[in-house]
Amino acid sequence: MGYDTDKIANGLMENYKTLFSPLQHKKISILEIGILEGGSLLYWDNYFQHLETVIVGLDLSLPSVEFSDRVKVFKCDQNDNKGLRTIAGEYGPFDIIIDDGSHFRKETENCFRELFAEVAIGGYYIIEDWAAGYWRDRPMYAGMVELINEIIARIPELSISESRVILEKNKALAFFRKGETGWQE
Numbered sequence: 001m002g003y004d005t006d007k008i009a010n011g012l013m014e015n016y017k018t019l020f021s022p023l024q025h026k027k028i029s030i031l032e033i034g035i036l037e038g039g040s041l042l043y044w045d046n047y048f049q050h051l052e053t054v055i056v057g058l059d060l061s062l063p064s065v066e067f068s069d070r071v072k073v074f075k076c077d078q079n080d081n082k083g084l085r086t087i088a089g090e091y092g093p094f095d096i097i098i099d100d101g102s103h104f105r106k107e108t109e110n111c112f113r114e115l116f117a118e119v120a121i122g123g124y125y126i127i128e129d130w131a132a133g134y135w136r137d138r139p140m141y142a143g144m145v146e147l148i149n150e151i152i153a154r155i156p157e158l159s160i161s162e163s164r165v166i167l168e169k170n171k172a173l174a175f176f177r178k179g180e181t182g183w184q185e
């Protein structure tokens with residue numbers, strides 16, 4: 001089956017499969033910000049095997065796709081903290097959060113600030129396509145590279161146990177794994 005998501009063409013799925021394989025058969029909760037045509041949610045629904053795994057998506061508008069019962073989709077703006085908290089309250093803590101939404105700094109920062117606390121210990125917060133911030137001709141993405149650097153600078157206080165930043169042509173991924181405690185009080 002083909003999936004309508006650019007995560008396949010840009011090679012991100014290969015990284016995700018390596019990262020997520022220990023979770024493939026476990027009961028997990030995953031939240032993806034940015035649904036578009038629903039291709040990635042359908043992919044996750046096929047990839048993660050546990051019957052009680054929940055796959056949550058949010059976007060400004062929803063596609064007319066029939067998802068399985070394991071997939072829950074919500075109309076929610078990345079700036080809507082009340083909406084984000086309601087979704088997290090119902091389906092968090094999340095083992096995986098992927099921000100593949102606007103890729104604008106304000107929205108990306110807001111979701112990280114609001115939702116990193118909703119990641120389970122050992123879980124991942126992932127920001128995709130942050131390298132859009134390098135595109136000088138598209139100022140709407142300005143600040144994304146700086147945001148990733150700012151999060152990295154705060155790793156000890158944010159209780160991040162592990163981080164990886166992948167940057168190749170047409171491929172940018174930053175993941176932050178939640179640790180038990182910060183490295184400094």
Ligand SMILES: C[S@@+](CC[C@H](N)C(=O)[O-])C[C@H]1O[C@@H](n2cnc3c(N)ncnc32)[C@H](O)[C@@H]1O
Pocket residue numbers: 004005006007032033034035036037038039040041058059060061076077078079100101102107
């Ligand atoms: C790159 S697409 C998502 C692709 C999808 N994750 C996939 O892999 O197939 C980005 C999505 O973010 C959504 N988006 C943009 N700004 C948003 C906002 N402020 N709040 C919620 N979603 C937003 C867009 O509507 C769009 O569907």
